[in-house]
Amino acid sequence: MRAADADRIQAAQLLTEAAAQGQLPMPEYEERLTKAYAAKTYGELERLSADLPVAFSATRNTGPAHPAPSTLLLAIMSGFERRGRWNVPKRLTSFTLFGGGVIDLRYADFTSPDVEIHSYSIFGGQTILLPPEVNVDVHGVGVMGAFDHGVDDIGSPGAPHVTIRGFSLWGSVGIKRKKRKAT
Template sequence: MRSDELEVTVSTPASRSGSMRAADTDRIEVAQLLTDAAASGKLGLTEYESRLNRAYAAQTYDELDRLAADLPGAVTRGRSGPCRPAPSSVLLALLSGFERRGRWNVPRRLTTIALWGGGVVDLRYADFTAPEVEIRSYSIMGGQTILVPPEVNVDLRGIGVMGSFDDSVDGDGSPGAPVVRIRGLSVCGSVTVKRKKRKPAKA
């Protein structure tokens, strides 16, 4: 090779193997795809929850791909990108009430406040945008109810002063499913956390 010649080596990125370890982002993405399918009637409730549990427990891309391969919108995804949680938000009930139900994006941090009012946060049909969620709940002369689906893991710790703040929730979640950490304070009020099954979609 002459001294004025430059040897250039072009390398191509190694193809991503289906046996590679999946990231939280991938599991969340497939969970949202499954929820889309359930909401549109393409998956029944039992099949949806079965696949959802397997998606959260999946370790590799192959496992995730098999769960979504027969669904519309299933494509080769961008792998292992960073989780992009929904923005933190606050729900306030002041002599009134709030409700967050149905399909909505659960942020990484959610603060709920009931002052002489009440509120309901229903996570059963929501899309989780992060593997861990922190909910700060405060009730003063008011009451709040937080509903969690069967697969979600719950870490619950709060203080009740002349009121009640649940210190446990029935049942265990599923391996790999999102963790919801609930903290807060209830003064002459209540914060109630219930694990509740989803209802089949109406025909």
């Protein structure tokens, strides 16, 4: 049977949990994660986790994926950080005013195959860190500031698609691909 986006996301979360518990070394985790996002059938997904204590099974599918609720990250003369393991919502808005922030998607669980990030920075700065496998589109503008467009937009087939929109006024929004640290 053909797997759906929700099934691929579930398998990716299972692999992330296994890597966090030290059951998968980072290079193997990244290889399996790429295969999970490209999987077309339940069988392919099951083979990726067959040697893990909690294996993926088609019976675990509870229907369509339910994205995490929209989130606002706000830093006014302060800062925010979203790092480590967290649920990425379908829509995320970040705003800095005389402040700074970091949105690190490398270890995060995607709850939707398509994610929109709206980043606004006024007299402040933000950094968005992307894992190697996600696909990305950047549509932002810097006015007397910078909105980074230098990131490679192509990731792995079937991986989540992240669209980043926004603007910076006398500030910056930096977007970088960064590998996960080996454990």
